[in-house]
Amino acid sequence: MTSPQRAPGGFPVVGIIGGGQLARMCQPPAINLSLTLSVLSEAPDAAAALVVPSAPVGSHLDVEEVLAFARDCDVVTFDHEHVPDEVLQALVDAGIPVHPKPEALLFAQDKLAMRGRLTALGVPCPAWARVQDEGELAAFGDLHGWPVILKTPRGGYDGKGVRVIGAASEAADWFAHGDALLAEERVPFSRELAVLVARSPSSQAAVWPIVQTVQTNGICTEVLAPAPELDPSLAAAASQAALQLAGALDITGVFAVEIFEIPGEGGGSPSYVVNELAMRPHNSGHWTMDGSVTSQFEQHLRAVLDLPLGAVTPRAPWTVMGNVLGGDYDELYPTYKHLLARDPGLKVHLYGKGVRPGRKIGHVNVYGDDLDALRERARHAADYFEGTVTE
Amino acid sequence: MTSPQRAPGGFPVVGIIGGGQLARMCQPPAINLSLTLSVLSEAPDAAAALVVPSAPVGSHLDVEEVLAFARDCDVVTFDHEHVPDEVLQALVDAGIPVHPKPEALLFAQDKLAMRGRLTALGVPCPAWARVQDEGELAAFGDLHGWPVILKTPRGGYDGKGVRVIGAASEAADWFAHGDALLAEERVPFSRELAVLVARSPSSQAAVWPIVQTVQTNGICTEVLAPAPELDPSLAAAASQAALQLAGALDITGVFAVEIFEIPGEGGGSPSYVVNELAMRPHNSGHWTMDGSVTSQFEQHLRAVLDLPLGAVTPRAPWTVMGNVLGGDYDELYPTYKHLLARDPGLKVHLYGKGVRPGRKIGHVNVYGDDLDALRERARHAADYFEGTVTE
Incomplete structure (x- = not known):
């Protein structure tokens, strides 16, 4: 892995984990501001890799690859929110500034954590509950009305993370995975x-x-x-x-x-x-x-x-x-x-x-x-x- | 020399000869438009080479290097006007679209050619003359008034291409080179x-x-x-x-x-x-x-x-x-x-x-x-x- 070239004059290198369009669209302002980007890319032809000279291929799931990538960077940030906790923590432990910080990123990664924190802060949310099984979901729906919006707190099943549920039994396949889910009332939004x-x-x-x-x-x-x-x-x-x-x-x-x-x-x-x-x-x-x-x-x-x-x-x-x-x-x-x-x-x-x-x-x-x-x-x-x- | 990576969808590669700031500032709009730039750079740390993935080092004076560079490009353009005629012609002969074309570029490269053509087209110019020696310069100055603006048609001597001349004898060192020069009246511009x-x-x-x-x-x-x-x-x-x-x-x-x-x-x-x-x-x-x-x-x-x-x-x-x-x-x-x-x-x-x-x-x-x-x-x-x- 060759090191990214810095502009002379004390300008920093910003590392971005993930080579999608968000990383790509950081390159024009980086050029104007004389900042150097380095992008940990999924593939040699990722959206950002086509336009950023330093775009090593590596996995955001691999602690060693991410650490090796980050050693040349003055700060590390993200093209997506899928970097696992242990990788984020390894960056922090290595003394590399990470923004947003793992403690904040959690609330974008975990919808149950997000709902809990927002409610504690008094920020308006739909009615919601952590539901572990069909019984808890049925109780929530009976209280707040059907259909219910059911979400996986992280990721999803078969590529889906949100479903509209008309009766608790419809969610049996998701509960079969054994994880808690997030139930939300369907808001009559305009x-x-x-x-x-x-x-x-x-x-x-x-x-x-x-x-x-x-x-x-x-x-x-x-x-x-x-x-x-x-x-x-x-x-x-x-x-x-x-x-x-x-x-x-x-x-x-x-x-x-x-x-x-x-x-x-x-x-x-x-x-x-x-x-x-x-x-x-x-x-x-x-x-x-x-x-x-x-x-x-x-x-x-x-x-x-x-x-x-x-x-x-x-x-x-x-x-x-x-x-x-x-x-x-x-x-x-x-x-x-x-x-x-x-x-x-x-x-x-x-x-x-x-x-x-x-x-x-x-x-x-x-x-x-x-x-x-x-x-x-x-x-x-x-x-x-x-x-x-x-x- | 590795080939520049194109974006999928039929998008072209624009070759730029010279890696200065003008080439560099083409990269943000190229990114937006999904065009790929390839820059023939003076050095690995040229202004454009810091921000464009394909930036091979080579000389704009070397026909073979320029041709090898241009083979991967759908069109070739310039960061500067210093590419010699024989290099431009070699590109044209090889069937590579060049913009601006050598016939046009001449009028930015050669100030005597420019003045002649502009005058023929009726475009307002300062009074001017092609002067070969101190005698011709003196005649011009006596007719149009002193001081006279004296220019080298191409390039310059000791890094200077323009001088303000109060008497013909002051230009002896430039005439000693043996080339015709461009004399222009000093215009009283606001x-x-x-x-x-x-x-x-x-x-x-x-x-x-x-x-x-x-x-x-x-x-x-x-x-x-x-x-x-x-x-x-x-x-x-x-x-x-x-x-x-x-x-x-x-x-x-x-x-x-x-x-x-x-x-x-x-x-x-x-x-x-x-x-x-x-x-x-x-x-x-x-x-x-x-x-x-x-x-x-x-x-x-x-x-x-x-x-x-x-x-x-x-x-x-x-x-x-x-x-x-x-x-x-x-x-x-x-x-x-x-x-x-x-x-x-x-x-x-x-x-x-x-x-x-x-x-x-x-x-x-x-x-x-x-x-x-x-x-x-x-x-x-x-x-x-x-x-x-x-x-």
Whole structure:
């Protein structure tokens, strides 16, 4: 393993475990700031390995490989949340700064731990319970109503970590694994929002404007920044809660709080509950690459290095992000020629990944004054990449 | 030499000869667009080699090295204008698309050829002559007035390519080399401007708003975008002339036309003459990285690949660029921590180069509504990096 080349002048090396698109999108701001990235990649052609000179192949599950990788880094951070506790602890024991820290990362890795901590802090959550068997699940459903949302605290079974359960017996196969599960009431939400926050080890923190996320078949397909017609008191309360969480959990780096907006009864003010935490740059923050003075990727690098944070001011009244999902057609280059010609203001961000149906392979951003027109432009570009529109 | 890795989906490899900051600054837009760069670098630690995975070391003067490099590229372009004719011709003969083409590049490499062609096209130039000896220079100076600006058509002597000459005898040492020189009248200009243009092989072209460039000791230190209080008819004429030049010379890629603004007599409208041509992304266009919908580096990649060009709309009423020059202090990382804390909206672009006094090592961009405040912010940041202010 050759050491990453530093820029002269005392500039550090930031190690990122995982070579996906989040690591890849850290490279442009790293170049601007003269920081060197080193990426522990899953494969020689991982999304980040295509664009970062130092991208050794190795496994995030292997303590020795991770330690060898991290020896050249001034700080280690993550492309994903799947690094096991023992690997994180070995980094800490070796004296390597890790951000976010393992104690904080736990609350993004373990949904039962997250729910317990958020409830203790008074942050609004759906009604929830730790359920060990069908009997406990039935009791929860009878109290809070059916269907119930059932989640695996970590990972999932057969690639699924969330199910909608109409009766306790439907969960028999999951309980057969013997682990406790998380039961949550199904919240009657009107839409999904996300709060994106950055916090540094020195406790400087910054919150971007709250955005609306639109999901299609369980995948985020569109982000509207800022969330249209958001109740100001809800915005203030949710931003405040995200900052409170950041401090209480000692989160470092960029993180996202996914929330459900719940309509007020009888025309009253809406309220919210927290759905999930993600402790890394997040899909709901991709709009910041073109729509904010400081992008989430630049901010994440600044935060994990304990550099002063950048301004989170929006650069346009509206920015819309459209996720590009893979379709049946894998020759993207001719496709995007057409899109660049159709829309000279379209900002395309592709991840260097092979096309597979439904796979996130990129996103587009557009910004301006007319939200409806922006949504149409972003939607068209995403659909055209996917092949569901052809002109 | 290992081949550069392409992104799947039919995406091309853009070869850049020269590993300086211009090649380096192409990497962020290349990442977004899923293009692969390959850079023929002067050294393993060249500015671009620090950030581009494929950056073989080789000489732009060596035909075989350049051909071997170019075999993996779908198009070849340049970080600088110093590639010799025979190397350019060898690339063309090998069937490799080269942009800009050698026939166009000549007019950026040879100032006598440039003046001849511009004059033939009717583009405003200072009075000029090809002078072979002191007698011809004296005749020119007596006709157009002293002092005279004397230039070497290509390169320079002892690192200098331009001199201000008060009497023909002062140029004896340059004439001793035996080559023809370019004599130009000294123009009574009020300020320097630059027109930045992109043109593709399909003849699509786009012009950014004209900017003002501020030189200090012969080095560009500040760019104001757009040029304040620019006469609209001058702006239209100069933009039109730049587009005309682009077509007539069949220029491809991004190029800059440096012009002198000449005050109108008796309060009349100002006029202009062309000073220099640069056939590549240019210092006067660094503001576009944060101030334009499409940066000059993204546009250059789009142009040389014959992709549709992007919008050149400014993103803010004013953008100011300040060049960062090296000072006595070479530990830039602690320096920029202070600057990031002082100005959360400052966009820093460093080139990964070692500090030498007077060397261009980076630039900063700021944007907003108040031009004077922006100039102060950019000036402060550049001075602080250089070490001439300390707080």
